Amino acid sequence: MSDSSAASHGQSPSSTGSQSGTEQLTTADGTPLRISLRKAEARARRRAFFLVLPLLAFLLVTFAIPIVQMISRSVRNPEVSEYLPNTASAIQNWNGQEVPPEEVFAAMAADMEVGMENRTLGRAAARINREIPGARSTVLGTARALDEMSPPYKEAFIADDDGWTNLEFWRLIKRETRTITPVYYLLAFDYEYSPSGEIVERAEYYQVYRMLFLRTAWMSLLITALCILLGYPVAHLLATLPLKTSNLLMILVLLPFWTSLLVRTSAWIVLLQQQGVVNDMLVWLGVIDTDNRVRMIYNQIGTIVAMTHILLPFMILPLYSVMKTIPPSYMRAARSLGATQLRAFVTVYMPLTIPGLAAGVLLVFILAIGYYITPALVGGDTGIFISNLIAQNMTGSTAQLRLAAALATILLVAVLVLYWAFNKLVGVDRLKFG
């Protein structure tokens, strides 16, 4: 933007210069005008760049770097190799068929001593425990008793806790020595490594993420469709009514748009909850009796209703801006050539609104797919989105930051792919955002 404005500023004087004569023009100090102008342009361009520099730095620090960190975090797996370094190298020669030899146990004992000193052993134990429940106690329990043990450690460890004979435990450690791992992406698609190291589907009662990605997608689609259904006629009205009435209507669209998201979500809670306004009305009208109040919130209905309402202006505004530019004479021309009202609308008016419609769809769908706060507040357990599980993996007491990073990366890639596909289909340069 700044470049082009600088260029256009420079262009007009130079073009007048060439018009006024063939003789080379110079400035007061004798330098040719062309060179002096180019200098001035370059300076202006540099200055313009300097102006956007803060924004660039801001974007780099708050946007680009965190995304790179997030992506790198989603594949990092440093616990075992970093906190159990001796074991990690000793176990490489182990064949995986019987309990490892003494040297592996001795390496483990050495790692434990360091790990207890630095209090890092718990991190390695926590990582292993995630895959083998109870392994944490085995590792930390033996580590606490390590002072009273003497070599050979293999016998001493096994006497202390028979968890040390578990081959799965050792195979896991061998597998976990890789510092880059796909395991969090596997988890994000409900797959995992089996004890023997193959990639398998997780037990059914752990499966949740694929279902949630799909749910997020179809609910976002549904919300987008509802927004078109509700927004299209409103935008048409806004664009065609006399100014006085359409201004009033516009305010009705914009007021909620300017109201805080949290306020609007809470308002829906007040309206839809079982002791809420809508239920009270239905009871009062005698449609339902008071023991059978409808549950319209803390489920999918709540999410769909609240989000459609919140995202509706993002559909109406681009549609309106496009519809406003369609001359009414086009429709009249179509009618005068014999088309019915419907035919004229479908073949003349609708195609002209596509840039606005496409922009609205893109805005609403992409905003919806990453929505967090509204599903969290009104979604209950069946109306939550993938972003809510990402948040859960970041905050719970058993938070899995790396899984959250993997899920977030998948979501990011999915949105980029959708954007790309949309661009192929409609052409982003054709969009009109209002």
Add this chain to the structure above:
Amino acid sequence: MRTTAKSVTLAMAASVVALAAAHAQDDSLTIVSWGGAYTESQDKAYHQPYAEKTGTEILQEDKSAQALAGIRSQVEAGNVTWDVVDMLQADAQRACDEGLIMEIPHDEWLAEAPDGTPPSEDFIEGTLGDCFIPQILYATMFAYNTEAFDGEGPQTIADIWDTEKFPGTRALQNIPQKNLEWALIADGVSPDEVYDVLATQEGQDRAFAKLDEIRDNIIWWSEGAQPPQMLADGEAAIATAYNGRIFNAQVNEDQPFEIMWDGQMFEVDGWVVPVGNDDELELIKDYLYFATDTQRLADQAKYISYAPARKSSVPKVGQHAELGIDMKPHMPTQDENFQNAVQFNTDFWADYGDALEERFNAWLAQ
């Protein structure tokens, strides 16, 4: 041009450093706790007297529900802003094992009992952790709104699962802890075998199947302040809650709530100090010395019905500060209330928490 850029960058860097330094030097403590009536009781019993005595400004954050994840991310990022954190014993044990919080030499840091008993012997057995200073003993149990039932409310854990006899929505916390234990108890497992059963695959399946039975009658809460609100609003007839919260609603808000002590699960809650707080360590130690002495712990029981974790504080528990009612009958440790109590097993959850929490979350979202 280049020099301007450089000087601007330098100026920006300098101001950032200056800001950070100003933050580190100021005489304030950031204390993280659970919010609501609980934070209020801490505020009155510990924070206000301490601020009066020393002039320290105490900043409070209600983030204890995410304490472990919060400390983990602050320590990993090398930017620790929390000075003292109120945390559950199980989480504190994990944080300690992972080196996220400081080891605490109790006898060195804390005040003796009035009779000279060292702190390490004055706190209730099994509650002191390497990195943990216990504060209170509290119970999580079921409570109900008496107006939701024509006759008597539920009396046992099995009654909670009886939706015919006791209809209405149940509000449970959206975590597996305690819910799975209660599900097994409702299914007939004796309280002292609950954790052995829950350690097996069959036991876990059984607990989830039992929860499935009342799934349609459950709404979920996440913050301790929610269940009293849900009971008061009529959104739930029965709710699990922390006993202090229900007590608060009973006496301060005159709510018609009743606590069902059967199957109460008690655990300990207390203070930890995240690593990376070396600059402010003296202030933190001074605060902890003050806030965990015998009198202060007994004082907290003037505002909320949690039992002090120091034995020497127990005889000092008296009457409610404002209402004058005797606090002893409302303590979870009172004989009558304690009959069918189950001790929450922090070791079990340290081992099985990951797997069960994952399964629970998947179960919730399905």
